[in-house]
Amino acid sequence: MKIATIGAGYVGLVTGVCFADLGHEVICVDVMEDKVEKINEGISPIYERDLDYMLKKNVGKRLIATTDLEYAVKNSEISFICVGTPSRDDGRINLDYIREASRDVGKSLRDLGYHLVVVKSSVVPGTTENLIIPEIEKYSGKNAGNDFGICVNPEFLREGLAAEDTLNPDRIIIGEFDKKSGDILFNLYKKNFNCPILRTNLRTAEMIKYASNNFLATKISFINEISNICQKLDIDVYEVARGMGLDHRIGPHFLNAGVGFGGSCLPKDLKAMIKLSHDLGYEPKLLNSVLEINEKQKLKVIEIAKSIMDLNKKTVTILGLAFKPGTDDIRESPAITIVDKLLKENCKIKAYDPKAMENFEKINKKIYYANSVDDALKDSDLCIILTEWDEFRDIYDKILRMKNPRVIDGRRTLDGKKAMKLGIEYFSIY
Numbered sequence: 001m002k003i004a005t006i007g008a009g010y011v012g013l014v015t016g017v018c019f020a021d022l023g024h025e026v027i028c029v030d031v032m033e034d035k036v037e038k039i040n041e042g043i044s045p046i047y048e049r050d051l052d053y054m055l056k057k058n059v060g061k062r063l064i065a066t067t068d069l070e071y072a073v074k075n076s077e078i079s080f081i082c083v084g085t086p087s088r089d090d091g092r093i094n095l096d097y098i099r100e101a102s103r104d105v106g107k108s109l110r111d112l113g114y115h116l117v118v119v120k121s122s123v124v125p126g127t128t129e130n131l132i133i134p135e136i137e138k139y140s141g142k143n144a145g146n147d148f149g150i151c152v153n154p155e156f157l158r159e160g161l162a163a164e165d166t167l168n169p170d171r172i173i174i175g176e177f178d179k180k181s182g183d184i185l186f187n188l189y190k191k192n193f194n195c196p197i198l199r200t201n202l203r204t205a206e207m208i209k210y211a212s213n214n215f216l217a218t219k220i221s222f223i224n225e226i227s228n229i230c231q232k233l234d235i236d237v238y239e240v241a242r243g244m245g246l247d248h249r250i251g252p253h254f255l256n257a258g259v260g261f262g263g264s265c266l267p268k269d270l271k272a273m274i275k276l277s278h279d280l281g282y283e284p285k286l287l288n289s290v291l292e293i294n295e296k297q298k299l300k301v302i303e304i305a306k307s308i309m310d311l312n313k314k315t316v317t318i319l320g321l322a323f324k325p326g327t328d329d330i331r332e333s334p335a336i337t338i339v340d341k342l343l344k345e346n347c348k349i350k351a352y353d354p355k356a357m358e359n360f361e362k363i364n365k366k367i368y369y370a371n372s373v374d375d376a377l378k379d380s381d382l383c384i385i386l387t388e389w390d391e392f393r394d395i396y397d398k399i400l401r402m403k404n405p406r407v408i409d410g411r412r413t414l415d416g417k418k419a420m421k422l423g424i425e426y427f428s429i430y
């Protein structure tokens with residue numbers, strides 16, 4: 001099929017590249033010219049495993065990028081809206097890009113035949129019905145259902161594994177305005193994927209996305225709470241999680257205790273659902289606690305550091321700035337809060353991350369960015385691990401070269417027992 005993806009961020013670019021790889025003709029649209037240029041040169045503007053290779057394979061053949069949204073819509077049968085919905089200061093999502101995209105899609109549909117519009121961006125329940133459809137209808141002069149189709153099709157890809165998740169999904173959710181719209185999208189997916197496909201209405205599909213991310217966040221805060229209780233009883237929470245995870249009703253995933261969840265999705269979707277609940281006159285007590293536990297979890301690193309030493313004028317090494325391994329993304333990374341707090345304690349910070357230093361430097365120029373783990377540990381009084389990159393898993397020798405080998409492990413990156421046996425002072429927050 002001929003497909004347009006509007007917005008070439010994580011979701012749009014990965015969706016576009018994956019559809020192209022499956023043999024469809026794809027036009028990726030973005031307002032940023034440099035991004036479009038890079039894509040057309042076969043260079044992915046984001047760091048994501050497999051994406052560069054897949055992009056290079058398809059660009060110029062089945063995939064092109066453009067800033068011309070009208071051209072993309074007019075030369076395709078389905079347009080996927082994939083623009084960002086970042087958090088506003090009050091926790092609600094910023095719908096400016098969605099409004100703009102809906103308006104521009106609407107204008108492009110004016111003198112076009114039937115076209116299917118699919119909302120892939122994460123939008124709170126009701127947004128497609130209350131904002132996107134009215135905008136498209138207003139600017140196209142057409143009616144949803146008759147002249148154009150509309151579906152909500154949330155994505156469940158994880159950063160770092162984006163292409164793999166897109167090509168091997170657990171499920172596909174299709175929220176449909178009407179049967180014809182749903183049939184077109186169903187047929188597109190049915191040909192290429194054999195996972196369960198759930199067809200539902202628009203607002204239910206929107207809610208499935210939020211409920212899924214809120215549940216994952218709940219699992220993490222749950223295990224962090226259990227971990228805080230375990231610590232007082234000298235119980236290893238990772239062993240507890242292993243035991244729990246063997247129950248198929250619980251499952252082994254998302255039960256890793258640590259410095260809490262970050263990223264552009266889990267915190268944002270949680271805040272948006274809390275705000276939506278308030279707007280609806282409901283107090284979401286569980287979701288409030290999930291967020292609160294997560295905020296407190298980051299501060300535990302500082303509490304431990306303070307209990308070990310007087311932090312004033314000490315040199316602290318931070319290993320890991322990305323919100324998780326496999327990405328250069330630092331959005332809502334626990335490292336942001338922890339570095340800020342350490343700077344307030346008058347520490348000198350030396351940081352190292354295999355991918356995320358460039359992005360971190362854009363928001364923090366007060367710390368030293370090292371060129372290796374060794375460089376970061378040189379003359380350091382304390383090492384704090386905040387992202388479980390593989391590169392940090394076997395650094396015992398390097399830590400032992402510190403004048404006082406001392407680590408706070410925020411993500412169970414090292415084997416604590418081994419570290420202690422080797423003579424490293426090992427602390428974990430779980």
Ligand code: UGA
Nearest residue numbers: 155156157158159220254255256260261262263265323324
């Ligand atoms: C998340 C969801 O997992 C995806 O399904 C969803 O599509 C995506 O958001 C989105 O809405 O776009 P992502 O933000 O890429 O994906 O990252 P996750 O792998 O979910 O990790 C989020 C955070 O939780 C990370 O900081 C990670 O370190 C932390 N985490 C994860 C834990 O602290 N413990 C765990 O057991 C698992």
